[in-house]
Amino acid sequence: MDRDSLEALVRTHQVEVFTYIHYLGAPRDVAEDLAQETFLVAFRKSLPPDVLDGSGQRAWLRGIARNLFLQYCDRQRASRVRADSESVERAEAVWQGQFLRDGDGLDYIEALRKCLEKLSEEHQRALDLRYAQSKSRMEMAFLLNMTGDGVKSLLRRIRAGLGSCIRKRLQLEVAHE
């Protein structure tokens, strides 16, 4: 693979590869390292002839990323990051079956945006504190007058509601097509 081809491959897939590794459970700094490694492995192996199309390349890169992530978890037994091949495969199934859905995931993100608009003010504030302001759980507990576990449950409930809304919206859109 020449330099231009490698740069094009990285440019095309870096967002998904990085996000995917972070989604598997790697902290952001680790995800960045592993994403780099993923492309270097791809560079050394060169693309197999049967994965030349976009979705094939994505699946191939995700496979490399999963292997690297599992190797990282093996090396970091003392860390909080835990993963085994089964859990990683389950994660891949959700990524492929719910997020990508034979596409590039943009319809999922669009559905998420629409569902966010429909949240109550209370839930929007909780998400704003957690994600926009990067408040920790303990800090949110102070601000929302809740316990740390209560905040954890609240965020999980909100995400579950968003998941349900997204599924509903995507199925509706499929029905209209």
Next chain:
Amino acid sequence: MSDEEDRLIHVLLERELGGLTPPDLVGKVAARAYPRKGRYLWWAASAAAVLAVAIALMLGLRGRYPVPRVDGRELGRGTVVTTQGSAATLTLGGYCHVQVEPASRLRTEGTERAEAILLEAGGVDCEVDRRVGSFAVRAGACTVSATGTRFTVRIPEAAAKGVFVSVQAGTVLVAAPDAEKTLRAGQEWTWTAASAPPEPAFRPGERVTITGMAGALVADAKDPSVANATVTVTAADGTQVVYDVYGWAGVIVARQGDGKRVEVTGVVGGNDGKRTITGKSVDAKIIIVEEKPK
């Protein structure tokens, strides 16, 4: 909902709401795949240059200790820094970089290579170079000490007597009246004490400079340590005005509209023998050190 779906939405929310954009890896990957010739020679030359600069700094600049600065402007020690709608960057000794959150108030303290701040409201994100000196944040009744780390100290709005500490890198020691705790990277701790005594606004011998803030509080009436106090103000021409601060309503304010820069020296203590900081009554002296021409 499965854990995997929950994690998926969590990661997407980080991007959508948190603005966390994935890093650009093109250059990094290409550089590793195609290392440049002469790279090691370049590294050696760079290392030599860095070493030379370090030696020059050690030999030539020793003794030139950086003055405190907020957003690039020089400050005196003891200055009160108040942020309103936007954040500010405070640099102490050139090695403590403090991001002051909006709606925060703090006072610079400490000495050379032992920098410190008193956080009175809001929060700060701190990054300290341990090779130069130590750094401490006093917040409420807690003192957070660091010798090289990145950490956050915040006084949550909903808990006036609480102190929140979060460590992003390195280690800090949090000393509270009833506990002492070492926090490492990734750890956080909130200290609360319902019966914690209020932290005095002023300490004996402390020197505080308050610069042109509209309505900057010199003495906060909510602070029991300044209630029922007598405060003597000395103007530039030597005339003195005595202020009595009664109960919880008394507030002395340096107004920007007065066109004055006010320096407070000494201690504001209760004069009723009950609400003193040090166990004895001490008059405070407020000296007007600068007055704009009328």
